[in-house]
Amino acid sequence: MNRDRTLSRDLTATQIPSGDKAPLPAGTKVMIHQTLGGSFTVQTDTGLYRIDGRDGDALGEAITDNTVNAPTLADGAPDPEAVWAQLRQVFDPEIPVNIVDLGLVYSMDIAKQTDTTPPAYKVDVAMTLTAPGCGMGPAIAEDAKSKILLVPGVSAADVRITWDPPWNQSMISEEGKMKLGLI
Numbered sequence: 001m002n003r004d005r006t007l008s009r010d011l012t013a014t015q016i017p018s019g020d021k022a023p024l025p026a027g028t029k030v031m032i033h034q035t036l037g038g039s040f041t042v043q044t045d046t047g048l049y050r051i052d053g054r055d056g057d058a059l060g061e062a063i064t065d066n067t068v069n070a071p072t073l074a075d076g077a078p079d080p081e082a083v084w085a086q087l088r089q090v091f092d093p094e095i096p097v098n099i100v101d102l103g104l105v106y107s108m109d110i111a112k113q114t115d116t117t118p119p120a121y122k123v124d125v126a127m128t129l130t131a132p133g134c135g136m137g138p139a140i141a142e143d144a145k146s147k148i149l150l151v152p153g154v155s156a157a158d159v160r161i162t163w164d165p166p167w168n169q170s171m172i173s174e175e176g177k178m179k180l181g182l183i
Contacts, residue, residue, distance in 0.1 A: 003031050003032040003033070004029070004030075004031050005029070005030050005031075005032060005042075005059045005060055006027060006028070006029050006030070007024055007025070007026050007027060007028045007030060007058045007059065008026060008057070008058050008059075008060065009026045009057075009058045010023065010024070010025050010026050011023075011024055011051065011055045011058050012024070013042075013049035013050060013051045013052075013055075014049060014050040014051075014052075014139055014142060014143070015047065015048075015049055015139070016041070016047070016048035016049060016050055016093055016136065016139045017048075017134075017135030017136045017137070017138065017139055018135075018138055018139070019137075019138025019139040019140075019141065019142045020138075022049065024044065024049065024051075026058075028044055029044065029045070030042040030043065030044050030049075030059070031043045032059065032061075033048070033093070034091070034093055034096070035061075036091040036096060036098075037089040037090055037091045037098065037143070037147075038052075038053035038064040038089055038147075039051060039052055039053050039064075039091075039143065040053070040056065040059060040061065041093040042059070048093065050093065050139060050143065052064075052146075067150065068082055068085075068086065068150045068151050068152060070082035070085075070151060070152055071152070072152050072153035073153070075119070076118065076119055076121070076153055077110060077112065077119075077121050077153055078110060078121055078123065078151045078152060078153035078154045079151070079152075079153070080108070080110060082151045082152070083108055083110070083123055083148055083151050083154070084100065084108065086144075086147040086148055086150060086151055087099060087100050087105055087108065087125070087144060087147070087148070088100045088101070089147055090140060090143050090144045090147055091143075092129075092130070092136055092140060093136065093139070094136070095130075095180075096179060097172070097176040097179050097180060098176075099127060099140065099144065100173070101172065101173040101175050101176030101179070102130070102171070102172055102173075102176055103167065103170075103171025103172050103173065103176070104127045104128050104129065104130070104140075104167065104171075105125060105126075105127045106126045106127060106128060106162065106165075107124075107125065107126045108123065108124070108125050109123070109124045109125075110122070110123050110124075110154075111124065113155065113156070116155070120155035120156070121153050121154055121155060121156075122154075122155065122156040122157065122158065123148050123151075123154050123156070123157045123158075124157075124158050124160070125144060125148070125157070125158070125159045125160065126160050126162050127140075127141070127144070127159060127160070127161060127162070128161065128162055128163060128165075128166070128167045129161065129167065130167055131167075132163055132166075137161045141159040141160075141161060142159075144157075144159045145157045145158070145159045169182070
């Protein structure tokens with residue numbers, strides 16, 4: 001499959017590893033490296049970028065509908081399972097296993113914000129990376145945040161990188177180990 005493409009229109013992508021937003025103009029030549037979690041990891045002559053699935057048409061690919069069809073709970077709070085499902089759509093551009101199955105997500109908490117009417121809910125995630133020197137942290141955290149914000153009932157999200165406890169391979173789920181060929 002030919003993975004070389006030329007962008008058909010201008011778009012905004014996420015620069016890897018910084019996580020900064022960057023414009024990519026129509027006519028930019030890209031090579032698709034990975035298509036996972038509803039986004040595309042591409043390489044240009046200026047570096048690596050993540051392109052959201054809603055911009056797939058600019059690559060000549062199908063547009064990915066990132067809409068989350070999950071009901072809120074009776075009090076309007078987001079469904080925790082829908083938040084976890086969104087986190088399972090977040091991938092390190094270099095590893096074909098989602099951040100949950102890699103064991104990178106340490107906690108996910110949903111809190112009602114008391115200063116809003118109607119009630120609003122914030123999701124806080126604590127996660128780590130496979131190594132402290134990994135430069136992908138900002139890009140992965142931004143991807144996680146943007147996917148969480150798609151869940152009905154979520155009005156704010158914060159994804160925090162922590163190094164305590166340090167990550168190790170024993171934290172990878174059985175499914176993740178199977179995908180990586182570790183079992």
